[in-house]
Amino acid sequence: MRGEPLASAIVAAGTLAIARSPKFHRPRGPACFRSACDGCLARVNGSPNIMTCMTPARGGEVVESQNTLGPRNMDLLRLTDWFFPEGFNHHELFAGVVGVQKVMQIFARRIAGLGKLPNEHKAPRPAKRVEVDVLVVGGGPSGLAIASRLAEAGRDVWIADDGVSFGGSASALPGRTFKAVLSRFEAIRDRVQLHLGSTILGTFGDDLLLVTPQETLVIHARDVILATGAHDGVLAFEGNDLPGVMSARAACVMLRWGAVPGSRVIVVVPEGGGPFGEAYARALEGVDTVDVRVVKGEPTKASGTNRVKSVTLATGATHTGDAVLIDAPRAPSYELGEQLGAKIVHEPHGFVIKAENGRIRDGVWATGEVTNVPLSLAAIEADSDKVFAAMNA
Numbered sequence: 037m038r039g040e041p042l043a044s045a046i047v048a049a050g051t052l053a054i055a056r057s058p059k060f061h062r063p064r065g066p067a068c069f070r071s072a073c074d075g076c077l078a079r080v081n082g083s084p085n086i087m088t089c090m091t092p093a094r095g096g097e098v099v100e101s102q103n104t105l106g107p108r109n110m111d112l113l114r115l116t117d118w119f120f121p122e123g124f125n126h127h128e129l130f131a132g133v134v135g136v137q138k139v140m141q142i143f144a145r146r147i148a149g150l151g152k153l154p155n156e157h158k159a160p161r162p163a164k165r166v167e168v169d170v171l172v173v174g175g176g177p178s179g180l181a182i183a184s185r186l187a188e189a190g191r192d193v194w195i196a197d198d199g200v201s202f203g204g205s206a207s208a209l210p211g212r213t214f215k216a217v218l219s220r221f222e223a224i225r226d227r228v229q230l231h232l233g234s235t236i237l238g239t240f241g242d243d244l245l246l247v248t249p250q251e252t253l254v255i256h257a258r259d260v261i262l263a264t265g266a267h268d269g270v271l272a273f274e275g276n277d278l279p280g281v282m283s284a285r286a287a288c289v290m291l292r293w294g295a296v297p298g299s300r301v302i303v304v305v306p307e308g309g310g311p312f313g314e315a316y317a318r319a320l321e322g323v324d325t326v327d328v329r330v331v332k333g334e335p336t337k338a339s340g341t342n343r344v345k346s347v348t349l350a351t352g353a354t355h356t357g358d359a360v361l362i363d364a365p366r367a368p369s370y371e372l373g374e375q376l377g378a379k380i381v382h383e384p385h386g387f388v389i390k391a392e393n394g395r396i397r398d399g400v401w402a403t404g405e406v407t408n409v410p411l412s413l414a415a416i417e418a419d420s421d422k423v424f425a426a427m428n429a
């Protein structure tokens with residue numbers, strides 16, 4: 037479907053293991069759908085290491101696997117994993133062994149790295165300076181909520197979001213939880229400059245560097261509002277990198293485009309997790325081609341070879357399935373706030389921006405999950421009202 041993330045189209049076409057790990061060549065599948073893992077990297081139209089989860093399908097793309105030797109499904113370099121089941125230190129392998137060391141170096145240079153250089157050299161593009169009234173970083177529920185209020189009040193609003201479409205979690209969550217936020221935004225959408233597929237690379241003094249698919253901009257904004265949301269919770273357990281193990285929110289993103297990662301899906305909800313897993317299960321109720329089961333607890337091991345086959349919980353119970361969705365507590369995306377001078381505190385689920393009424397400093401604000409606001413309509417709306425009032429005080 038045009039506009040859907042390429043990764044979801046690839047999964048819908050039957051390929052889950054899109055990528056390979058660089059060292060042991062273990063199969064990798066998309067796990068996050070928010071540019072936070074390496075499971076969806078592929079060569080697209082001659083450019084290496086494209087995050088296919090953040091790249092909209094336009095039709096006619098040439099997508100190639102990379103970092104493999106021989107057929108993608110086999111990848112002869114996977115032998116590395118079997119030869120060294122306990123891992124190896126490539127810095128020391130055969131170092132000092134006369135003759136062998138040189139051969140190993142040549143071999144290592146040939147197989148190392150991720151992908152090959154692009155087919156075409158892209159010329160550098162100069163950055164342009166722009167003055168902006170309000171820049172909202174993040175087009176998820178909190179970003180849209182505050183942008184709507186500001187645009188309704190006559191402010192000139194830009195939104196920067198790295199997704200292929202706006203809405204973030206509001207659009208990913210099955211059901212109509214955030215319908216009010218999305219509808220209110222739709223009403224003022226024409227008055228807002230929405231930059232999708234766009235990333236704030238960093239701050240330089242009071243300016244921000246924004247890279248969009250078309251241009252590179254140094255932005256000086258009268259007000260910057262961080263609505264960067266939260267990272268999916270990632271849990272450390274054996275086998276969490278197998279294709280088919282993914283965040284529940286990532287599976288919701290795919291479902292929005294009609295793709296499901298398996299036919300027997302186990303949703304694991306650890307303590308404090310939610311709300312994506314259960315919403316996912318509800319959305320697929322009655323669909324007879326997909327069996328979704330929700331289990332509560334901490335995963336300790338996922339098993340499988342080329343894709344996940346089962347997950348074991350701390351209770352000792354093992355559940356079989358060809359996809360495992362983890363719905364762990366989310367961790368605020370605080371990083372840009374830290375660059376902008378926000379006070380950061382550590383809480384059990386991650387680092388959080390502390391900002392009274394959303395104010396980080398003059399002209400810099402934060403709203404939504406990045407300040408530990410729960411991902412619920414009432415909480416997001418109330419926080420947005422509070423920040424809007426503080427900006428106008």
Ligand code: FES
Pocket residue numbers: 043065066067068069070071072073074075076077087088089090
């Ligand atoms: S980076 Fe694309 S799925 Fe994780």
